[in-house]
Amino acid sequence: MRISFLLHNAYGIGGTIRTTFNLACALAERHDVEIVSVFRHRDRPTMGAPAGVTMKHLVDLRKKSPGYDGDDPLARLPAKVFPRGDGRHRQYSRLTDARIAAHLASLDADIVVGTRPGLNVHIARQARRGVVRVGQEHLTLDSHGYRLRREIGHRYALLDAVTTVTEADARAYRERLKLPGVRIEAVANSVPAPGVAPADCTAKWVVAAGRLTRVKRYDLLIKAFSKVAAARPDWRLRIYGSGDATGNEKQALRDLIEERGLHNHVFLMGPANPLEPEWVKGSVAAVTSSLESFGMTIVEAMRCGLPVVSTDCPHGPREIIDDGVDGLLVPVGDVDAIADALLRLIGDDELRRSAGRAALVSSARFDPAPIAEHHEALFTELVARGESGRSRGALREALHRGRSSLYDGAYALRYVAADLIRRGRKSG
Amino acid sequence: MSTPTTAEEHPAPRADCLAASDGGITFDVSGPAALGTVLVLRRRGGKGAADELRLPLTPPDDGAPARAVLPATAELAEGRWDAYTETGEAVQPGIRDLRVLVDRAPASGPVAVRVPYPTADGRLALRCWRRAPHAEAGELAFALERGAMSVTGVLYGAELGDGPVAQARLRAGERTHEVPVTGEGGAFGFTLPYGPLAEDAGAGKERLWELWLRPAAGAAPMRISRILDDVWDKKSIFVYPKQRLAGHTVAPCYTGDNDLCVRVTPAG
Numbered sequence: 001m002r003i004s005f006l007l008h009n010a011y012g013i014g015g016t017i018r019t020t021f022n023l024a025c026a027l028a029e030r031h032d033v034e035i036v037s038v039f040r041h042r043d044r045p046t047m048g049a050p051a052g053v054t055m056k057h058l059v060d061l062r063k064k065s066p067g068y069d070g071d072d073p074l075a076r077l078p079a080k081v082f083p084r085g086d087g088r089h090r091q092y093s094r095l096t097d098a099r100i101a102a103h104l105a106s107l108d109a110d111i112v113v114g115t116r117p118g119l120n121v122h123i124a125r126q127a128r129r130g131v132v133r134v135g136q137e138h139l140t141l142d143s144h145g146y147r148l149r150r151e152i153g154h155r156y157a158l159l160d161a162v163t164t165v166t167e168a169d170a171r172a173y174r175e176r177l178k179l180p181g182v183r184i185e186a187v188a189n190s191v192p193a194p195g196v197a198p199a200d201c202t203a204k205w206v207v208a209a210g211r212l213t214r215v216k217r218y219d220l221l222i223k224a225f226s227k228v229a230a231a232r233p234d235w236r237l238r239i240y241g242s243g244d245a246t247g248n249e250k251q252a253l254r255d256l257i258e259e260r261g262l263h264n265h266v267f268l269m270g271p272a273n274p275l276e277p278e279w280v281k282g283s284v285a286a287v288t289s290s291l292e293s294f295g296m297t298i299v300e301a302m303r304c305g306l307p308v309v310s311t312d313c314p315h316g317p318r319e320i321i322d323d324g325v326d327g328l329l330v331p332v333g334d335v336d337a338i339a340d341a342l343l344r345l346i347g348d349d350e351l352r353r354s355a356g357r358a359a360l361v362s363s364a365r366f367d368p369a370p371i372a373e374h375h376e377a378l379f380t381e382l383v384a385r386g387e388s389g390r391s392r393g394a395l396r397e398a399l400h401r402g403r404s405s406l407y408d409g410a411y412a413l414r415y416v417a418a419d420l421i422r423r424g425r426k427s428g
Numbered sequence: 429m430s431t432p433t434t435a436e437e438h439p440a441p442r443a444d445c446l447a448a449s450d451g452g453i454t455f456d457v458s459g460p461a462a463l464g465t466v467l468v469l470r471r472r473g474g475k476g477a478a479d480e481l482r483l484p485l486t487p488p489d490d491g492a493p494a495r496a497v498l499p500a501t502a503e504l505a506e507g508r509w510d511a512y513t514e515t516g517e518a519v520q521p522g523i524r525d526l527r528v529l530v531d532r533a534p535a536s537g538p539v540a541v542r543v544p545y546p547t548a549d550g551r552l553a554l555r556c557w558r559r560a561p562h563a564e565a566g567e568l569a570f571a572l573e574r575g576a577m578s579v580t581g582v583l584y585g586a587e588l589g590d591g592p593v594a595q596a597r598l599r600a601g602e603r604t605h606e607v608p609v610t611g612e613g614g615a616f617g618f619t620l621p622y623g624p625l626a627e628d629a630g631a632g633k634e635r636l637w638e639l640w641l642r643p644a645a646g647a648a649p650m651r652i653s654r655i656l657d658d659v660w661d662k663k664s665i666f667v668y669p670k671q672r673l674a675g676h677t678v679a680p681c682y683t684g685d686n687d688l689c690v691r692v693t694p695a696g
Contacts (some may be wrong), residue, residue: 204531254667269659277523
């Protein structure tokens with residue numbers, strides 16, 4: 001198969017980029033794979049170019065590059081095709097509308113795979129006839145605002161398939177959006193085997209890692225560790241990570257550590273890349289989030305041989321952890337339950353070691369090879385179905401496009417109205 | 429419309445580092461085809477013969493990467509050692525497996541610490557300490573209502589004798605405060621009142637008091653540091669409660685060299 005991925009920016013750092021690289025790399029062993037990055041701001045991908053994969057870009061943001069596109073007047077006009085409800089809308093423009101449209105109209109591929117809602121909408125509207133269209137959802141339906149949910153509920157009808165990273169999210173797509181004929185399937189994210197030997201679970205450290213943002217609820221973890229340190233002062237906690245564009249809790253967490261007198265027990269380590277050598281310095285991993293679209297850090301810690309104590313938050317943790325076997329699930333927001341679960345693993349060397357070994361074994365199912373096989377089987381089936389399904393598809397598509405133009409008109413009118421209202425408010 | 433990426437450029441040499449419990453470090457180097465026959469470690473700012481170490485590089489074999497080993501017995505002066513290939517190209521840090529460095533408690537002899545770390549501009553360097561004797565700081569406790577901090581730690585290569593004291597020395601060296609030290613065997617502990625450190629501190633100037641330990645009357649004092657783990661720069665990670673005292677903020681801190689200090693800042 002010729003497989004073409006469409007990615008927001010293959011040259012940055014992030015979970016979607018890493019997952020797409022892992023998948024593309026694994027598929028490239030048997031297929032022609034390209035990654036098309038809408039933006040390019042660096043010469044080389046920060047996360048390392050995936051072996052055997054062709055890299056392309058559509059809009060060049062390297063100021064020193066002869067192909068620099070930043071001065072194009074179209075780049076200053078807001079995007080019309082890329083949906084406003086997608087959080088990245090401000091980075092898109094009339095220029096990306098045109099470049100992505102031209103790319104999708106001339107695709108030399110059997111299947112095109114979008115990696116965020118805005119790009120999935122582009123693919124639904126603009127991919128040339130005859131190419132199988134897949135939209136990947138790396139977040140969750142719940143995490144999208146009303147505006148985006150409404151738009152994808154309409155546009156995704158022209159995709160051949162939508163993949164989510166959890167069964168729970170796949171159910172949400174099936175039950176809450178009306179997408180007849182669109183295959184909706186959960187395929188987990190992949191995590192490669194770490195480049196270090198697994199932890200032996202003897203070090204007296206608990207490790208957590210993630211962005212220092214509100215949703216990760218490290219405040220709960222620190223409060224829980226107050227109880228842990230009182231019972232087991234020989235154990236300590238390291239939290240890796242830094243804030244991001246959505247927030248930085250570092251000072252608040254620092255204040256909490258001071259307030260609880262935990263300066264000898266809890267350490268904010270700052271960012272670390274790669275994380276594997278940091279996980280194996282610990283014997284228990286902790287995740288106290290109120291929301292995990294998938295739960296990448298849980299799988300990463302398990303692949304390093306650590307049992308994970310995680311909140312049973314939507315959506316990922318309970319699909320990854322076998323409670324009581326390779327980790328422990330605790331209710332969301334419950335400080336005592338987090339502390340008790342940590343103390344249970346800390347206090348029982350044999351349980352901790354056996355759960356660590358079980359984590360190592362069970363997390364192998366997230367290796368890029370089986371995950372890529374799952375995607376590959378789905379892609380193969382969709383491409384095979386493509387030939388016979390196409391004629392029906394053409395009729396469905398024509399009807400849908402008719403309705404879409406009405407939708408576009410109404411959509412545009414609504415925004416004109418909304419803009420006028422906003423301007424009115426400002427001037428008043 | 430879409431532009432293929434230009435051909436892959438010259439890959440940078442990269443070294444995975446594995447720390448052994450005896451203090452040795454194994455470097456697995458990958459990257460360009462011709463890596464040369466040695467891995468060069470050079471002490472930053474050093475110009476003498478002892479400031480360069482050339483480690484033989486075993487050529488790659490059957491999929492195994494080229495390998496160099498820094499033996500535990502090698503004597504590296506305190507400081508930052510940068511890693512280069514034979515042709516002088518800076519080596520990038522790969523995976524640094526330093527798990528054995530966490531919570532280290534060396535048995536005997538001079539304390540030699542080597543922590544491979546990524547520099548701010550993304551190169552591989554080695555942070556080295558060499559101390560004989562050595563005073564390792566441990567937990568810090570605070571009696572905030574009394575305006576003091578307590579330090580506990582462990583001595584290596586020395587024992588407490590008669591009249592052991594901890595000294596707070598103003599960095600410029602013109603003033604010293606001493607408090608008695610207690611302890612048994614290798615363990616030591618002392619309580620340092622903040623009052624004298626904040627006195628006459630003057631307005632508008634920050635003061636940094638270095639902490640030293642003199643194990644016995646007449647013995648040579650040694651710096652109190654925290655170096656027996658994998659955290660090569662503790663300044664922003666080991667952070668302690670601040671206290672207001674006589675118009676000043678007082679708190680212990682670690683320097684970029686992991687030496688324990690007390691910082692006195694005029695409260696704004």
